[in-house]
Amino acid sequence: MRAQLLARFQATFGRAPTLIARAPGRIEFIGNHTDYNGGTVLGAAIDRSLWVGLAPRDDARRRFGADYSGHDLVELPAHPLAPQHGKASWVNYPLGILAAFPDFGLCAPAGFDLYVVSNLPSGAGLSSSAALELASALVFAAATNQQIAREQLVAIGRHAENHFVGVPCGILDQGVCAFGQKDHLVFIDCRGPQFSTVPLLPDTRFWIFNTHTKHALVDGLYAERNRECMQAAQRLGVSQLAALTPEAFASHPEKNALPPAVARRAQHVVEEIARVGAVHRALHAGDLHNTGALLTASHRSSQHLFENSTPELDFLVDTLTPTPGVYGARLTGGGFGGAVMALTHTQFSQAHAEQIARAYSKKFGGEVQILETRTADGANLVA
Structure with missing residues (x-):
């Protein structure tokens, strides 16, 4: 996936990304619609993932590309941050992260080129949206020399989805995507929220x-x-x-x-x-x-x-x-x-x-x- 991202970024923007992040898809193991009701849930991060590359720009333009968008670039000014529609609506997930950053005391980068590659099937319930939110948040923070704790990463992703994208989701998707661990399930008590892992049984x-x-x-x-x-x-x-x-x-x-x-x-x-x-x-x-x-x-x-x-x-x-x-x-x-x-x-x-x-x-x-x-x-x- 990294090689694919580097090739697509170079072909699209004529240069290499300076920052790269990956985020996995997730399986909701059990806990259907329990998260926004304050309940508990078990999920698993999976070995299918989404990768985001970013390179800063000197101007305030923001260009977004993805291998699943028909290779059509979406170019936007830094302000205003407005939801997109139609074929460009996928950029609402990284835009939502940018909009959320100030609410968490973080600075959003001004201009950049961003590209996404993924082997997560869209619409399969594997939460490609949360993966895009978290990977975007990681490169945006790194581009502005800021650190984000995993708990804060989860909160920013959920905030973006609730308040910018408009989905009243709970914390399952972002929580599993952030706290996933190989050979383990992620257990979330959504009232905290509190995150822990449970070893997955062999075979x-x-x-x-x-x-x-x-x-x-x-x-x-x-x-x-x-x-x-x-x-x-x-x-x-x-x-x-x-x-x-x-x-x-x-x-x-x-x-x-x-x-x-x-x-x-x-x-x-x-x-x-x-x-x-x-x-x-x-x-x-x-x-x-x-x-x-x-x-x-x-x-x-x-x-x-x-x-x-x-x-x-x-x-x-x-x-x-x-x-x-x-x-x-x-x-x-x-x-x-x-x-x-x-x-x-x-x-x-x-x-x-x-x-x-x-x-x-x-x-x-x-x-x-x-x-x-x-x-x-x-x-x-x-x-």
Whole structure:
């Protein structure tokens, strides 16, 4: 990826980048829509990543290029910082970081050339957006001789997505992207937030089945679920749904007064937080079979209670779970399309994955992109 970045940067700007950062994609292992509800979540940084190169300019022009944008440059003045639309909308992620820097007491660089290369599939629920935010923040800080702690890096990325891009996400994506560690999962208690790692058990693999179906969080469905969760918390008299256990929610005197859809969203979140805790304990006990069952239960809750699954994702989970070597499967990411993650034993092979893909194509006509992924370290400045 570094060689590809250097070549594309040189071809686009006629010079080499002076700063390079990489940031991994991430798998949401379990904890669907729990983060912005103050809950817990488990994720993994993966060995597919996004790289950003930057070279300062003497003027105040900012030029952005990417290998996934059709090689069209976006050239903007330093001011005003305004959201872009259409094909240029991808630059809102680094622009959001620039807009966030002053709010965190940091200086944003004035003029620069920036280029992005990635082998993260866009829209697969692997959080290419968070990777772009964090890698951009690292090169922007380095360009102005500033240091950013990982906790601050996470906060800046989330701030950019919430306030500039307009997605009311929690801290999962940026947190896993920043704190990822090879052969580990990242555990986040979002109320702190507090970050820690959990060793991943040996002889396990992650397989991603990307449906290429719509996964556009800004389109409103994600925001709608967020509003429903906030409404449920307010009606139930808590600041966040994480304050409720499944037992407390089931017996709450206001539960039956909630609109049915809002009650389903709240039930999913409260029970999902409990599942995250159960998976955390199962992993420490070395119990992969229970871990897998909890992953699949998470998907069923997303399917029936949170209603952010799709027929394509449900079919993949239905087909994967009885396959030998599969511990469990669930949608990963915000939902409403995107990808399914399967936790498997090493005996699950490419041939098994292709068999799943053929069944999907026979059912839906489209093709599934298969990604076998490993865990990886979090975002870092490369040069």
